[in-house]
Amino acid sequence: MKCDKKDLLLYGVTDRTWLDGRDLADVVEQSILGGVTMVQLREKDLAHDAFLEEARRIGQICRRHGVPFLIDDDVELAAAVGADGVHVGQHDMEAGMARAKVGPDMLLGVSAQTVEQALRAQAAGADYLGVGAVFPTGTKTDAEAVSYDTLKAICEAVDIPVVAIGGIGPDNVAKLAGSGICGVAVVSALYAQKDPCAAARTLLERTKAMVEA
Numbered sequence: 708m709k710c711d712k713k714d715l716l717l718y719g720v721t722d723r724t725w726l727d728g729r730d731l732a733d734v735v736e737q738s739i740l741g742g743v744t745m746v747q748l749r750e751k752d753l754a755h756d757a758f759l760e761e762a763r764r765i766g767q768i769c770r771r772h773g774v775p776f777l778i779d780d781d782v783e784l785a786a787a788v789g790a791d792g793v794h795v796g797q798h799d800m801e802a803g804m805a806r807a808k809v810g811p812d813m814l815l816g817v818s819a820q821t822v823e824q825a826l827r828a829q830a831a832g833a834d835y836l837g838v839g840a841v842f843p844t845g846t847k848t849d850a851e852a853v854s855y856d857t858l859k860a861i862c863e864a865v866d867i868p869v870v871a872i873g874g875i876g877p878d879n880v881a882k883l884a885g886s887g888i889c890g891v892a893v894v895s896a897l898y899a900q901k902d903p904c905a906a907a908r909t910l911l912e913r914t915k916a917m918v919e920a
Contacts, residue, residue, distance in 0.1 A: 745774060797824060
């Protein structure tokens with residue numbers, strides 16, 4: 708599956724700690740209805756069987772809406788549920804090993820914080836990069852900060868699409884204009900909101916304006 712830049716415009720990354728008792732699959736579907744273009748299931752604290760069940764449910768929803776569905780880190784589980792791809796961080800599986808495991812057809816996203824990491828990931832077969840944290844974030848407390856200049860340098864250094872992640876919301880997404888990214892990956896800006904459909908609609912509109920600026 709080839710990575711289409713349009714699919715990366717508004718990339719929803721799940722985190723059930725923001726749900727306040729709501730069902731994750733329902734909230735993900737609402738975000739898709741609002742305009743989310745790609746979904747990554749990222750639930751670090753779920754037991755394997757529960758994660759597998761959640762992956763099957765959300766994968767079905769994504770397929771129904773024609774939205775690519777990725778799994779965070781777990782290559783074997785991604786293959787087991789027929790996900791469209793997998794995303795690995797710098798401290799997860801090495802990108803080249805991940806590509807060898809998923810084969811040539813599954814999407815592979817890789818996190819990067821430096822130009823060197825970005826170039827290594829591209830050479831290892833990454834289809835896109837997730838770069839951040841571009842703003843302070845409460846979702847991932849150990850996230851390293853990435854400056855606008857570094858984000859721009861990464862975009863200029865690689866030929867594959869780049870999405871920014873980390874503390875992005877409707878009020879600051881415009882600050883990323885001109886960096887070269889093709890979209891944003893967000894967590895709480897979608898899944899902590901009472902109306903994820905409306906939140907996605909607003910964020911999609913502002914992200915489009917940022918990318919086209």
